[in-house]
Amino acid sequence: MLELAVLGLLNESPMHGYELNKRLKGVLGPFRAISYGTLYPCLNALQAAGYITADDSASEVGVGRRKKTTYKLTAEGKERLQEQLAEGGPSAWDDESFGVRFAFFAQTDAETRLRILEGRRSRLEERQENATSSMSTTRGRLDRYTLELQRHGLESVEREVRWLNELIATERAGVAARPARTRRTATPQTAK
Amino acid sequence: MLELAVLGLLNESPMHGYELNKRLKGVLGPFRAISYGTLYPCLNALQAAGYITADDSASEVGVGRRKKTTYKLTAEGKERLQEQLAEGGPSAWDDESFGVRFAFFAQTDAETRLRILEGRRSRLEERQENATSSMSTTRGRLDRYTLELQRHGLESVEREVRWLNELIATERAGVAARPARTRRTATPQTAK
DNA sequence: GCGCGATGTATCGACCTGATACATCGACCT
DNA sequence: AGGTCGATGTATCAGGTCGATACATCGCGC
Incomplete structure (x- = not known):
């Protein structure tokens, strides 16, 4: 990491x-x-x-030199x-890891980029399910603030999913434009 | 925490x-x-x-009882x-702490709620400044993905600030409605 | 009567943080 | 010149946290 x-x-x-x-x-x-x-x-x-x-x-000029x-x-x-x-x-889909992986996307090949983006998205969708199901379990028993916090959290996740969707669409468009060319003997992928 | x-x-x-x-x-x-x-x-x-x-x-019924x-x-x-x-x-304005503090707002008095909300907001605004200033320093020298990551991060922060603004407004309205009543000898506040 | 997933308590090594320490550099002030 | 101050620079340590792992019981369906 x-x-x-x-x-x-x-x-x-x-x-x-x-x-x-x-x-x-x-x-x-x-x-x-x-x-x-x-x-x-x-x-x-x-x-x-x-x-x-x-x-x-620091080897030069003897003592006192700044290290x-x-x-x-x-x-x-x-x-x-x-x-x-x-x-x-x-x-790589973890909160921490994803940011770093993404930051170096320019040095990552297109296939891996897509895999990470989609992995991240499914991770997020998993969270949405957990959150909504636990919300319906504790139906109405939470105070106003706890509820508001969950609503805001959920909204943030939804926003990130939408962001990922756009990125994925862009990536796919890019891949379609120059199909599977990464200047590298394509290790035979098991399809899908 | x-x-x-x-x-x-x-x-x-x-x-x-x-x-x-x-x-x-x-x-x-x-x-x-x-x-x-x-x-x-x-x-x-x-x-x-x-x-x-x-x-x-487990004291009852002797052995084997589930702990x-x-x-x-x-x-x-x-x-x-x-x-x-x-x-x-x-x-209390840290990412980690803030969520917990907020979750227990129902048990927190109005004054403290407002202080935490505003503290959180200023923390966030501080981040915005750092981010925007460092972005103008490295003007254009970043690749597409790094840029997109920063843009998305900044947007998230902006959204949270807006959220906080709404909450603060609501809190103030509430305080105005029942002025400074927390059923507690009001420790004389230094005004402002 | 038997497996299996949820409930339940507990620990350990590896890792990370926040505080702290120390030292030098360049710039600005007087 | 001398002084202070913030940025640069390297480094460590106590304390807290995580992920994996271990163990055991409960209730359920088959």
Whole structure:
């Protein structure tokens, strides 16, 4: 999750932890930043796994120099990123994950984009059912505020579904225009 | 946070951990349930602090009886709940907290309701500014999808602000109708 | 009489957050 | 020059939370 975001950002250009964090909040939401207590351990793990390198540019000029560490993707890191982007499984429809996956859609192939969009939509529809069924169960026994909160929540979900519908339609139109061309030996998909 | 939700729910009626968890998901979002790994430790802490009691109804009929623990608010617990409800500080405008605070608005006095609603709104407006300013900074350098994500996020925030505006208007009208009557010696407010 | 899904309690490792600490840099003020 | 202040930059830790997992009982239908 965070791993994907970091890899994707570093793929655009190498940068410091601090800048990474700022860019991250533009990608994760676009609100909601993550904390350094999460980022730095993640960076260390990524480095240990060989997906990124950490150039410590302080070697010059001896003491007192400000510590700056520039992180860069390795070849393995790029491969890893491609893997992650291609994998559009159920974990990608979560609130948290979806935003990140979507943010890197430009680097994702059309098939995966569609799968993620549709997965997200069905996840949302599932929620609508849960909510409406639980509302009819507790029929009228809630106070005004609780009711209003649920109504607003439900409306938000409906809005997101409509948004997804538009996106899906656009994607399909795009796919129809240049059919299944992703410059890659199409791994034979089991139809539907 | 979770503490408030548990206290508020138990104030309506005593219940088991399992039911508590189900009700919680009706209150926290109304999506997003919390896990038992969070709930039970919290219940234990609450019990240790003397805010709730845990009646273990298995004492009868000897062995093999199914374990059921009914949690109930104590007098201290009710006091604690009132404290928590009255305290409408900055921590209450967070995404997570706000939903819970709102769900118990029926038990909250009008003044606090208004403070929380307005605090939430200013929090949201702050976000709008951040987002729009960072958008003009990175002017045009984002791809189509990132842009679309930000646009949608911003639109959601705008919608919530409008929602809050309506709620605030309603609250004010209500306060105007029965002026400052909360059956409680009005602690002399510094005007405005 | 037997399986199966809902009810019910509980814990553990892995992960994340918010607070905190420390240090340097550039810019502006006096 | 000297000073303060906010942004940049790296890092850790206690405490809280999640998801998975384990166990056991209840009521129901077949």
